[in-house]
Amino acid sequence: xxxxxxxxxxxxxxxxxxxxxxxxxxxxxxxxxxxxKPPFTRLLGLGAFLAVSLAGLSWAGIQGREHQxxxxxxxxxxxxxxxxxxxxxxxxxxxxxVDQVLPATASPLYQTSVYARTSGxxxxxxxxxGDRVKEGQLLAEIxxxxxxxxxxxxxxTLNQSKATLERDRASERLAHLTLMRTRRLHGxxxxxxxxxxxxxxxxxVAVATTKVSEAVIEANxxxxxxxxxxxxxxxxxxxxxxxxxxxxxxxxxxxxADDAKSAELFHVARNDTLRVVADVPQVYATAIRPGLEAPVxxxxxxxxxxPGRVVRTTGRVDPSTRTLRVEAEVPNPDDALLxxxxxxxxxxxxAPSNVVQVPGAAxxxxxxxxxxxxxxxxxxxxxxxxTVGRDFGNTVEVVSGxxxxxxxxxxxxxxxxxxxxxxxxxxxxx
Numbered sequence: 001x002x003x004x005x006x007x008x009x010x011x012x013x014x015x016x017x018x019x020x021x022x023x024x025x026x027x028x029x030x031x032x033x034x035x036x037k038p039p040f041t042r043l044l045g046l047g048a049f050l051a052v053s054l055a056g057l058s059w060a061g062i063q064g065r066e067h068q069x070x071x072x073x074x075x076x077x078x079x080x081x082x083x084x085x086x087x088x089x090x091x092x093x094x095x096x097x098v099d100q101v102l103p104a105t106a107s108p109l110y111q112t113s114v115y116a117r118t119s120g121x122x123x124x125x126x127x128x129x130g131d132r133v134k135e136g137q138l139l140a141e142i143x144x145x146x147x148x149x150x151x152x153x154x155x156x157t158l159n160q161s162k163a164t165l166e167r168d169r170a171s172e173r174l175a176h177l178t179l180m181r182t183r184r185l186h187g188x189x190x191x192x193x194x195x196x197x198x199x200x201x202x203x204x205v206a207v208a209t210t211k212v213s214e215a216v217i218e219a220n221x222x223x224x225x226x227x228x229x230x231x232x233x234x235x236x237x238x239x240x241x242x243x244x245x246x247x248x249x250x251x252x253x254x255x256x257a258d259d260a261k262s263a264e265l266f267h268v269a270r271n272d273t274l275r276v277v278a279d280v281p282q283v284y285a286t287a288i289r290p291g292l293e294a295p296v297x298x299x300x301x302x303x304x305x306x307p308g309r310v311v312r313t314t315g316r317v318d319p320s321t322r323t324l325r326v327e328a329e330v331p332n333p334d335d336a337l338l339x340x341x342x343x344x345x346x347x348x349x350x351a352p353s354n355v356v357q358v359p360g361a362a363x364x365x366x367x368x369x370x371x372x373x374x375x376x377x378x379x380x381x382x383x384x385x386x387t388v389g390r391d392f393g394n395t396v397e398v399v400s401g402x403x404x405x406x407x408x409x410x411x412x413x414x415x416x417x418x419x420x421x422x423x424x425x426x427x428x429x430x
Contacts, residue, residue, distance in 0.1 A: 178202065
């Protein structure tokens, strides 16, 4: 009887005490193989294990949720009992002057392009880029053979017209003498009326001819003067003290005067004093005036300032940008600043005496107006309408509605109602 038949016999007969039959199969070495557990028993064990595991996990989850609930209730209890903490600052009286730093651009005090006024070939160039020049210093020479020949011809024509004038003046004197003699003899049998009229007409013609010769001389003299000026333009000189910042021709180049396509010979700039131009926003425009101090500095070298002063303004706000164009002059004797540099200019503006200064983050803009959140003596929050003045970015001027020494809340938010008790945390915003 095999193992399966034996198990069926035991289940059917219920005889637990029946002797076990000898195994049908014995190992070849004489040892019996270990008994095998029934499948039903293994299923029961696996189910029990899973049930215990699920119960343990459920118990751990319940305990975790209970622990979280206890902690949440404790935190809510603490929050209900504690006052909200807010950043505060004491409103201070605005200083008598306020420094406002704005971007600016440096340009030379004077600069100009030097063009040729006569055509020819560049004979020589005496300066180059970066050279310092004085007013009237020779920069280059231009050869103008055509102008030279035209000048010689004009001078000869002028001399010819002068000789013609001398001849015409002699003819005028002769005609005048003839007229005088004819006039004395007029009315006698020796001179007829026709002869007298001829003499008088000849004199008038002589006078007119002389005037024509004089006009021709003036025209020829003007032509000579024009050519002499052109010849003088063979020497190109500096219009003022400065630095050569551009040169476009070398020796031997053809120079054509009065040609729109021709480039400038040189560009000269005066850099010992710079013109610093800044666009001032409308909020500060009325405080800018000529004579106001305007020191400048470079962002890459903030430790050194260069003294400057406002010399002029446009006197109008540009409607497209709402800014006022301001020019300041800055001495630059050592060339520490260069034209075209990006600079920062500091305007020192006067502030009204009744102005209070608060951080910009304390301003509350609402549909009903501008407000500030303040704290009273009991630490309660009070909202107050104020009138603001100039906005300097980090700080804002309050011209009415606030007094110096009052405690102002920074960023009160929208969840703090009027009269709420808060815990102030002093800030160093001002």
